[in-house]
Amino acid sequence: MINTLHFSSDYEKDLLTCIQKEVDNIGYYNLPEQDTNYIDNYLEQLDKIQGLANISDVVVIGIGGSSLGTKAVYHFIKPVRQLKRNLHFIDSTDPITITNICNSLNLESVHFLVISKSGSTIETIAAYKYTLGLINGSATDYLPFTFITDKNSPLEKHAKKVGGLIVNIQDNVGGRFSVLSAVGLIPLILADVKVDCLLQGAKKIKNSFFEKGYMQEALLKKATFYAKNSTNYNINAIFSYSDSLSFFNDWYVQLWGESLGKKQKNSAFNIGLTPIGLTGPKDQHSFLQLLTEGTRDKSVTFIKLKEFNNQQTVPNITLASLENLDLINNVKFSTLINLQENSIFESLNTSQRIPLDEITIQKQDEFSIGQLIYYYELLTSLIGDLLNINTYDQPGVESGKQILIQKLKELKDKQ
């Protein structure tokens, strides 16, 4: 008996080859090495038109991939840094949200960033029209809007006609992979976030992965496990032990859900990994019970911050009737929260059949969040390849958009 195998002998090597082929076509891979001159040019232009010193608040008008990444980085850095400008986000059509944000602004010191890859996102255009209406009512001799969009999009054409500032999104960068493109870097640099450090963090992970570093083995192994177990462990929770990572969790949810919830290329079989974002220790009092005793369909990734750069300590106070908790006296809060993470990790690890891993980032800074972002982008790409899906499209959201257009037309006809 002879049995010659004509499929790849090395699953992981094969996967690496697939990803290396993507690097030329999928824009996000090369963002860590981008030429950032366009940012300086943009700042110069903006300074000429409105004066950087006159801008105290920046409003990001953008939804989904046009704001989630920026929010993740901004809310990670803001709690530990005095930033130059406040960012606000209009990422809804909820009238209460839009009204309350706009009422809180001094329109004379605001700049608006209208961000849409396609250039025709209905929520974004609605909010743009609304804020334009507010601005038209006030007396400014400049247009306080920048348009961040794909080359040749209707929004770029519009911006050219009205003489607005334009920054193009780098080629072939999908919305949910765009935080390290102009989509994220422009608002973040205006806030005063160190975007060069953000890119350096991403580059470190990229190099480690593509140059056979530590991350290559870790990511290939993790992606292979997740893909192989995509039907029995179809829920992937991240448990972040820093409140400042809660918006990173939201970014992860989009990246994961929208990339990995797909019909398979050949079979059109519905497949999907479901992301869950948890924050510790808060969600120990919410979701932990389900993790420990619920169905064994969840993997959990703990994300911990090594250095909180905060020395606050539980004071040495003995509380009558609660003397047993003197145990926490003189313990730094940063030590306490990381001991909590260790304890929950350990308790889940002794439970059976819960795949666990742990990511430690060093500091609450741009370099660390840049690493985390690029790590998750790579992991998503790898799993998408293994699941035999198109990681980068989102055909499932079209139908709802078409129905909305139809309903709006019917509404117009009635008027």
Next chain:
Amino acid sequence: MINTLHFSSDYEKDLLTCIQKEVDNIGYYNLPEQDTNYIDNYLEQLDKIQGLANISDVVVIGIGGSSLGTKAVYHFIKPVRQLKRNLHFIDSTDPITITNICNSLNLESVHFLVISKSGSTIETIAAYKYTLGLINGSATDYLPFTFITDKNSPLEKHAKKVGGLIVNIQDNVGGRFSVLSAVGLIPLILADVKVDCLLQGAKKIKNSFFEKGYMQEALLKKATFYAKNSTNYNINAIFSYSDSLSFFNDWYVQLWGESLGKKQKNSAFNIGLTPIGLTGPKDQHSFLQLLTEGTRDKSVTFIKLKEFNNQQTVPNITLASLENLDLINNVKFSTLINLQENSIFESLNTSQRIPLDEITIQKQDEFSIGQLIYYYELLTSLIGDLLNINTYDQPGVESGKQILIQKLKELKDKQ
């Protein structure tokens, strides 16, 4: 051949009987009719000690069930109402969060609510010690702390020794079912939320359910479907079309996950319904793709707000190159967001095998959120009964607590 059946002939009637039996033992059922005199008495006492007029900010120190419900109601009402006092929430051991909240306060006009059912929640006691340390450093002749806890808990004993204000949680009310008890009502009344309307909303659902109203049929049918399909539709998403419901989503996640993620009573088999909280239209650009094309393991409940009580309209502005979006001109944002909800509902409804339902609440007010809260509490109880689990305990969180205590002891020994 004879076949005599000795099990209940009426599944739904049987379920109703089970729930009716719970009413005497499980405290939350009767909270809508509670005697609220204790609230008035409390306010009087607080007025005597610190002076209500001197309090501008109230800090809730409590985690999980001690704060999630209060947050849900507060953040639902606050965007549409000028409230008397700001609520702040310390529900973490993250040193950055604690420091930033405390730095933002004027300690002379703050009152702290220390909330813990067991009275020994480690995060809560740590934050209490920390804030007590701050207060001890300033010169007040009163103790600006109220303790909300179970009768005879160590925290109540402590409060008695230091002469602090005490409000007891009603009997047999579990943390995640406690928002309509003193746990939620005390902070909410201090903020100026109409707690009587909140209770009236809850009562309306209770009566409709127990007195064979509309809600009886709806809830029994829904619970039966969810329990019956708990293995194939094990993920239950709520998709709320109002930003003000995002904290309600968080409350739901705890209620659902911690109640329904359990070992079965007889078999010790791991079972669990996984909650997901989504906000529309934002998450149309994040999670929708996974709903439409991912694995068919998710049910979706749309929650919509009928009246936004906001007349803001997309202005009648034609944008060059975006003329096709004139379609949204003169459309109220409240109409637009509800058309979006309709469209996504419709698009998912034409997809196959996604169980959908829709909840409409009337207004952004206390009555409506009270209804929604009690509806979900009842639904959770019903499903728990059908799944043959103890809905009201959380044994799975103990192990992590024990490990933490051990680690803290080891740390002390090293010092």
